[in-house]
Amino acid sequence: MKLGNYLRDRLWYYLIAAAALGLMLLFLAAYRVSGQLIIFITSIYLISVFFEELTGYLRKRQFYAELHQKLDELDQKYLIHEMINKPDFLEGEILYNALCDANKSMCEKVAEHKRRSDDFRDFIEMWVHEVKLPVASLQLMAHNHRDELGEKFTEQLRRIDDYTDQVLYYARSKNAEKDYIIKETSLKRAVANVAIKNREAAQLAGASIETEGLDITVMTDGKWLEFILGQFMANSLKYTVEGREPVIHISAEKLEDRVLLHFRDNGIGIPESDIPRVFDKSFTGENGHTYAKSTGMGLYIVKNLCDRLGHGISAASERGSFTELTIAFAKNDHYLI
Amino acid sequence: MSKIYIVEDDKSIREELAELLRNSGYEAECLTDFSNSKADILSAHPDLILMDINIPNLNGEQLLKEIRKESDIPVIMVTSRTSETDEVLSMSYGADDYITKPYNPTILLLRISAVLKRAAGNTSVQSYNGLQVNDAKGSLTDGSRDVILTKNEMIIFRLMLDRKGSIVTRDDLMTALWDNDEFVNDNALTVNISRLRSKLAELGCNDAIETRKKQGYVLK
Numbered sequence: 001m002k003l004g005n006y007l008r009d010r011l012w013y014y015l016i017a018a019a020a021l022g023l024m025l026l027f028l029a030a031y032r033v034s035g036q037l038i039i040f041i042t043s044i045y046l047i048s049v050f051f052e053e054l055t056g057y058l059r060k061r062q063f064y065a066e067l068h069q070k071l072d073e074l075d076q077k078y079l080i081h082e083m084i085n086k087p088d089f090l091e092g093e094i095l096y097n098a099l100c101d102a103n104k105s106m107c108e109k110v111a112e113h114k115r116r117s118d119d120f121r122d123f124i125e126m127w128v129h130e131v132k133l134p135v136a137s138l139q140l141m142a143h144n145h146r147d148e149l150g151e152k153f154t155e156q157l158r159r160i161d162d163y164t165d166q167v168l169y170y171a172r173s174k175n176a177e178k179d180y181i182i183k184e185t186s187l188k189r190a191v192a193n194v195a196i197k198n199r200e201a202a203q204l205a206g207a208s209i210e211t212e213g214l215d216i217t218v219m220t221d222g223k224w225l226e227f228i229l230g231q232f233m234a235n236s237l238k239y240t241v242e243g244r245e246p247v248i249h250i251s252a253e254k255l256e257d258r259v260l261l262h263f264r265d266n267g268i269g270i271p272e273s274d275i276p277r278v279f280d281k282s283f284t285g286e287n288g289h290t291y292a293k294s295t296g297m298g299l300y301i302v303k304n305l306c307d308r309l310g311h312g313i314s315a316a317s318e319r320g321s322f323t324e325l326t327i328a329f330a331k332n333d334h335y336l337i
Numbered sequence: 338m339s340k341i342y343i344v345e346d347d348k349s350i351r352e353e354l355a356e357l358l359r360n361s362g363y364e365a366e367c368l369t370d371f372s373n374s375k376a377d378i379l380s381a382h383p384d385l386i387l388m389d390i391n392i393p394n395l396n397g398e399q400l401l402k403e404i405r406k407e408s409d410i411p412v413i414m415v416t417s418r419t420s421e422t423d424e425v426l427s428m429s430y431g432a433d434d435y436i437t438k439p440y441n442p443t444i445l446l447l448r449i450s451a452v453l454k455r456a457a458g459n460t461s462v463q464s465y466n467g468l469q470v471n472d473a474k475g476s477l478t479d480g481s482r483d484v485i486l487t488k489n490e491m492i493i494f495r496l497m498l499d500r501k502g503s504i505v506t507r508d509d510l511m512t513a514l515w516d517n518d519e520f521v522n523d524n525a526l527t528v529n530i531s532r533l534r535s536k537l538a539e540l541g542c543n544d545a546i547e548t549r550k551k552q553g554y555v556l557k
Contacts, residue, residue: 140442183425199511211520223420
């Protein structure tokens with residue numbers, strides 16, 4: 001609160017005070033009061049106005065300065081009333097009470113939305129587990145009646161499973177609660193699980209997978225990592241070069257402070273201008289328009305999961321020759337017991 | 338014939354699973370009433386239990402814990418829940434393996450046979466037609482000559498030997514290879530099989546592997 005602003009705000013009061021003083025002097029003069037007394041009365045009047053204004057200004061300035069400062073520092077500004085002292089002047093009190101009421105209603109609204117989104121998430125989680133039962137059942141049927149149904153049928157089932165997993169992990173990546181377990185996870189085992197799960201798809205594409213140096217453990221959640229690698233795998237099998245035998249090369253590299261997991265394919269690659277945006281939500285890029293339709297959600301969810309787990313992720317590619325995605329796992333002793 | 342006990346509350350999965358196991362030469366029995374699970378399972382004296390986590394009454398993890406108090410029957414946990422917690426918990430309660438739904442049936446069968454083999458103390462066949470299989474060296478020998486098999490060839494030969502006389506599909510072979518971290522494609526499988534054939538011929542077993550059109554291979 002600047003002094004100038006405060007004075008301007010009080011202009012009407014000063015005008016009235018000046019008018020009152022003028023009127024008073026007029027009466028005093030009319031009653032022929034002595035000049036000395038007039039000066040004395042005027043001084044008392046002016047001094048009292050001055051001190052009254054000064055204390056008023058200081059009280060308000062202290063409150064508003066604190067309010068502004070706290071507001072700047074606060075990350076969640078709607079919590080401001082928790083941070084300030086209750087003011088000792090009327091207008092401040094009115095404002096303070098209004099803030100409290102507004103905040104209370106805001107908190108109720110937030111809680112309601114949180115409850116709704118939690119409900120929805122719980123439902124999604126439950127739904128995904130339920131829908132996996134008929135998928136499992138169909139998969140067994142397909143196997144028991146292989147002659148009629150065969151691998152193409154199984155492959156479509158795997159796609160359904162893949163999309164339901166996307167929903168599950170999207171819900172998980174958006175939730176504030178910690179529902180992952182970071183523990184020592186073998187890269188070899190995670191890669192093997194993902195490979196086995198995608199065997200039919202890989203076989204249909206004629207792809208082979210090479211691994212190198214995966215006998216390393218990293219600190220991560222195994223299931224989340226498998227989902228992430230599954231998304232990479234699905235992309236690599238989708239964007240292959242016609243006439244070239246697809247090869248996926250998965251290798252791990254141990255650096256001083258982190259472990260890098262490289263996932264490289266020999267597919268169509270990503271145009272250079274699209275690379276910075278591959279992790280954006282709903283970004284499909286040129287490949288998504290030209291080759292196979294994509295939702296643009298896979299890598300976006302992957303990025304979210306990596307952020308939550310504290311892993312780094314980056315993409316590199318050359319058009320028509322390769323795409324390489326790299327996950328960086330911190331060697332964090334903090335997690336070790 | 339090994340008896341496998343299925344603890345699964347989804348009727349459709351239960352029946353398909355039983356059919357799968359019976360087709361693969363196992364005896365399958367299912368739990369249909371979950372009010373007295375533990376006693377029913379134990380009184381059936383199975384060789385292996387396939388247990389779902391999400392079952393009525395006592396859940397799979399608790400049931401496993403109860404069973405472990407009295408028996409060390411091999412147990413494979415099966416679940417549609419994909420969380421690390423369930424896996425860690427199941428393994429700590431003494432499960433022998435853990436598989437997530439929907440599972441690849443071939444993998445499931447491989448895991449079942451692996452767990453059964455482990456429980457029986459590995460009694461797999463060690464000889465074929467006068468040839469000795471040396472797992473440690475990864476070789477086949479007829480006493481005088483030693484032929485080294487690559488890892489892939491050994492995996493293929495082992496699977497065929499375990500099912501000697503019956504058809505092994507290319508799909509089964511692929512699954513077995515992939516389950517052993519050898520992620521090869523179709524062409525590589527063909528190459529591996531022809532190399533295995535010539536190595537067997539070197540040891541005097543000509544035409545040991547017969548091709549059945551559109552079905553697979555048979556080790557005679």
